[in-house]
Amino acid sequence: EPEVTQTPSHQVTQMGQEVILRCVPISNHLYFYWYRQILGQKVEFLVSFYNNEISEKSEIFDDQFSVERPDGSNFTLKIRSTKLEDSAMYFCASGWISGGATDTQYFGPGTRLTVL
Amino acid sequence: RKEVEQDPGPFNVPEGATVAFNCTYSNSASQSFFWYRQDCRKEPKLLMSVYSSGNEDGRFTAQLNRASQYISLLIRDSKLSDSATYLCVVNQGGAQKLVFGQGTRLTINP
Numbered sequence: 523e524p525e526v527t528q529t530p531s532h533q534v535t536q537m538g539q540e541v542i543l544r545c546v547p548i549s550n551h552l553y554f555y556w557y558r559q560i561l562g563q564k565v566e567f568l569v570s571f572y573n574n575e576i577s578e579k580s581e582i583f584d585d586q587f588s589v590e591r592p593d594g595s596n597f598t599l600k601i602r603s604t605k606l607e608d609s610a611m612y613f614c615a616s617g618w619i620s621g622g623a624t625d626t627q628y629f630g631p632g633t634r635l636t637v638l
Numbered sequence: 639r640k641e642v643e644q645d646p647g648p649f650n651v652p653e654g655a656t657v658a659f660n661c662t663y664s665n666s667a668s669q670s671f672f673w674y675r676q677d678c679r680k681e682p683k684l685l686m687s688v689y690s691s692g693n694e695d696g697r698f699t700a701q702l703n704r705a706s707q708y709i710s711l712l713i714r715d716s717k718l719s720d721s722a723t724y725l726c727v728v729n730q731g732g733a734q735k736l737v738f739g740q741g742t743r744l745t746i747n748p
Binding site for chain 1: 672676679680681682683684687725733734735736737738739740741
């Protein structure tokens, strides 16, 4: 069964450093997403991406965040200058529109980001 | 008001019991409804979509009441492997963002 993959599984960084989280969505999916989950809290939407551009973003997704699909298979989330409060699990998800049917989003295993 | 609200639990029940989860959502424009399960420090995994007519998948039954903006999940004959956090999730249809509830933690005891 196809699945979303993410690397690395755990990233430790110093405050102020840049990090790039990587995802390989399911190959025939058209929509890509990043969510995050701070420990003990709910899963929160960050951004959705379709046709090489952002289709929606949340208040959390400020100028420090960016997304890219550099080569047609990878989907990346960059945080330019990490803050302590960016420590969280970051989930990539992918999905597709199936002509009127309910869309389903499939999640990768997540990258645990720890900012020190 | 929270967009998606669930009883945070935790629920601790013996194996074989029936467990019910409830959820309410505030956005009347919501079109699609789901239950996901999340094991500790793992990703959310789709358990089932929820349809207006109600739907069943083995021991799991989901119901939707659009008028009351209420979603439920029933687990019959619970197994130890059902122990997880159950997430109520909605979206406005299609490829739009998923909005998650806080989740209800369930522990099935032998």
